[in-house]
Amino acid sequence: MSNCIIAQSGGPTSVINSSVVGLVQANKDIKAFDKVYAGLNGIEGILNGNIIELSAFSEAELNTFRYTPSSGLGSCRYKMKKLEESSSEYDMLLEILKANDIKAFFYVGGNDSMDTISKLGDYTKKTGIDIKFIGIPKTIDNDLMHTDHTPGFGSAAKFIATTTLETYLDSSVYINNGIFILETMGRDTGWLAASACLARIDNKQVADFIYLPETVFDEDNFLEDVKNKFIENNKVFIVVSEGIRNAEGKFISETKKQAHDKFGHAQLGGVGNYLKNLIISSGITNRVKALELGVLQRCAIHCASDIDLKEAFEVGYSALKFALEGNSGYMVAIKRESNSPYKTSHILVEANKIANNVKYFPKELINERGNNVKEEAYEYFAPLISGTPSLVIDNNLPKFKTFNNA
């Protein structure tokens, strides 16, 4: 019998390890492969020969791992060269897989990872090598094409909605309140910021304004809206995506000192403080607070969505089945069959249709003024935050287990 391998790539999510355990469980149930290996630190680690046998770990260890946030197999941001440029990396990787009698490779990641799956799928098809390559989606950004949503997003949305409620109350305790700005991640798309529409008290959304990268951010309109709302309510609650841009398409938060990551994406953050200073300078009030949720959005498993954890598990489970059916070069995608009752199924999408593409928050779900989402958006988000998981608890805190060097 042959073996399979799974690895993780790109930014972590709270539920990414659940997909890995889903795959291990599928193999236990189906007994398709002798061993399930894990490559530590993604492609980069596998190229260094950093491989462990995941199926050798106990049920208890794997169950703790299932409820551990962040990439417990380690991650990488390694972009393979184009085949036209050099096939040496491809050949080296395939040699390592062959040496370990590996017949299926699973990569849990976002669009950069699907690029890798697509390239490897193409190369093995061309060269007649019998190894299947299947992508398993993950990203809190929810920006992958051809899937209703991505595992990891629901938990991030739940954390954002919960902390929106909590910080809204925290910012409303005085007779004279101020303005509160909650900054979410979302470099290119507004899914995360938009999910704050879930936060309601007495069925009324608590965020007065939600700003997304999908519409042009106009500072004059912004100050006018905030000023009017402040006069009306003596408080304003604002949710803003880190990725909002001006009419020229430039990030509002971008400065000359801005760093860029390996893929040339600008490293953002700080738009909340930018808007805070803008409001104070405009003279509306100087009682303005800004909070950046930062990496908590992608690792706060203590506030995870149970359905998200389950769906992450299930896409991992399905990935193994799809590989056994002979598929290669595809990503497992989630199709929403119905909303009430919430029901989904899994389909395969060619990985090259996902790679280097972005699914934007729909413009038709944004209001005309561009300062909030429409009521219909609620229906999309609501099922994704269902249920509270039972984490493994030790000394009154979540117990975590990783296989990388953490």
Added chain:
Amino acid sequence: MSNCIIAQSGGPTSVINSSVVGLVQANKDIKAFDKVYAGLNGIEGILNGNIIELSAFSEAELNTFRYTPSSGLGSCRYKMKKLEESSSEYDMLLEILKANDIKAFFYVGGNDSMDTISKLGDYTKKTGIDIKFIGIPKTIDNDLMHTDHTPGFGSAAKFIATTTLETYLDSSVYINNGIFILETMGRDTGWLAASACLARIDNKQVADFIYLPETVFDEDNFLEDVKNKFIENNKVFIVVSEGIRNAEGKFISETKKQAHDKFGHAQLGGVGNYLKNLIISSGITNRVKALELGVLQRCAIHCASDIDLKEAFEVGYSALKFALEGNSGYMVAIKRESNSPYKTSHILVEANKIANNVKYFPKELINERGNNVKEEAYEYFAPLISGTPSLVIDNNLPKFKTFNNA
């Protein structure tokens, strides 16, 4: 039969409303007062006649309120004048209380609130007015004298410990990791930052360094320690209190633009980013992230400690009993009777012994280098984060109920 009143003051906590419900419950059980009123927005609101009847609300509403974070009666930062300066505010307040046939006044707050309780207790004793004044402790800072700890602290500590674990994993996924700085609140004292010592994986504390305001922060030592640890481990996890100071006693984060609140306390924040820039400038690495937990520390009831919620309830409950016994001008304090099993009792402390005093994190629990807490600190913190509460849930998010204008 006469009535009583309760109000909240100062910064919110996650469990402050639990104390209010504890007092209402005590009155239901004991039937001491006809009505339990609430003053909205503390003393400031009561002086404006902003009073509601709390005991008229349903069990369900009060139960939702019990699990609602932040000051659900509204808060204020109102400092009463010294009696020597003017008694007019005192007389006005007492007139309002008399007009409502109020015989006991309860104030949930920190040391500024205990100042109010002390002054009012003194004045009524002097003038022979039969109204009892009892303080109920709350503050996430845990800096009140003569009480083992303060309600609100345990939940903040649990949130800090949990997010320390989660962000530690998030910052450890790559082959080449960087340095992560988690900034906690704690203007004067290090209790909050020190509670990060609870965060352990395989019984090993994950924070490499914990910096508190109680020791002088030396930038050279800091850079030396961080550099050595980074060379050793290829990653460094740092927890820092916003209130760390240099040898001259100046806040590290203090700048010329620093705002001050009404009591003259400097409004801090940003020390994490300060240290991030310091590390980058020193050339150790430019892979440095800083995260400010901000107000989430005092409102994240979704990560509350059940024992903290219960203790908040119980101090409220005891406050009513102490007032009935004829006490006035005191705060209810928590005495730790034993650690295993964890057991506490309530005692009364004169409010003027609390007011304008600060309980510092003990120097003997800080290591010699001043860059971490000693192992013994763990024993103090551990019982305070016990248990997970059952919040009221609605549409998969916590359901909240407030009585102020939120």
